[in-house]
Amino acid sequence: xxxxxxxxxxxxxxxxxxxxxxxxxxxxxxxxxxxxxxxxxxxxxxxxxxxxxxxxxxxxxxxxxxxxxxxxxxxxxxxxxxxxxxxxxxxxxxxxxxxxxxxxxxxxxxxxxxxxxxxxxxxxxxxxxxxxxxxxxxxxxxxxxxxxxxxxxxxxxxxxxxxxxxxxxxxxxxxxxxxxxxxxxxxxxxxxxxxxxxxxxxxxxxxxxxxxxxxxxxxxxxxxxxxxxxxxxxxxxxxxxxxxxxxx
Ligand code: SF4
Ligand code: FES
Numbered sequence: 001x002x003x004x005x006x007x008x009x010x011x012x013x014x015x016x017x018x019x020x021x022x023x024x025x026x027x028x029x030x031x032x033x034x035x036x037x038x039x040x041x042x043x044x045x046x047x048x049x050x051x052x053x054x055x056x057x058x059x060x061x062x063x064x065x066x067x068x069x070x071x072x073x074x075x076x077x078x079x080x081x082x083x084x085x086x087x088x089x090x091x092x093x094x095x096x097x098x099x100x101x102x103x104x105x106x107x108x109x110x111x112x113x114x115x116x117x118x119x120x121x122x123x124x125x126x127x128x129x130x131x132x133x134x135x136x137x138x139x140x141x142x143x144x145x146x147x148x149x150x151x152x153x154x155x156x157x158x159x160x161x162x163x164x165x166x167x168x169x170x171x172x173x174x175x176x177x178x179x180x181x182x183x184x185x186x187x188x189x190x191x192x193x194x195x196x197x198x199x200x201x202x203x204x205x206x207x208x209x210x211x212x213x214x215x216x217x218x219x220x221x222x223x224x225x226x227x228x229x230x231x232x233x234x235x236x237x238x239x240x241x242x243x244x245x246x247x248x
Contacts, residue, residue, distance in 0.1 A: 001093035053112035064160030074164035102167035119209040126205035127198035156184035168223035171212030176220035179232035196243035
């Protein structure tokens with residue numbers, strides 16, 4: 001199939017960006033979206049032009065490095081799919097695709113489709129950890145965890161920190177990401193020691209990082225490639241309000 005790509009090109013954070021038109025010819029339906037861009041980039045390099053910058057690492061949907069908007073949808077049109085796992089069979093010959101970086105004040109553009117997501121790292125550093133003894137791993141059965149809590153914690157821990165929730169949200173809120181990180185520790189016995197402090201510090205940091213507030217629109221859950229549920233936002237709010245109340 002042949003496609004027309006309109007790609008956001010921006011040299012660096014300080015310069016102005018613009019959409020540029022490219023043709024992707026003889027695209028194989030079994031290619032991933034990033035492999036299609038690899039081929040486009042090989043053509044650009046051969047022609048002496050600057051390749052399109054995009055972020056990637058695992059290309060297996062687990063690291064959270066990749067992600068950009070395809071025709072206005074974070075990670076593209078397939079639900080529960082990162083852009084590295086999106087295959088070209090979901091597109092058809094003659095399609096025109098518009099590729100843009102995540103748009104959020106807290107995620108400044110570094111180059112083309114790559115944004116700076118270090119604000120997420122700073123939210124984690126504010127409280128996304130537990131007190132744990134170093135040394136050998138404890139026996140798996142030493143700390144009993146109710147099955148329901150273990151399942152919910154595992155679901156929240158699936159968050160890969162890609163930032164699609166922020167990009168999809170009209171408020172550019174990081175509530176789903178922060179809620180997932182607070183939940184996956186707060187649901188487990190090992191996460192109780194810092195539970196209140198974690199909620200206070202991570203929410204404070206997220207507010208300092210220029211993310212917007214959550215107004216329960218739900219675009220985050222719809223765009224999330226790991227299908228993280230909004231119930232994690234409610235859990236974050238409960239932990240935060242409880243910690244605030246106890247702080248009085
Ligand atoms: S909540 Fe979903 S969309 Fe947001 S960072 Fe985590 S995996 Fe990505
Ligand atoms: S490159 Fe790792 S999730 Fe896409």
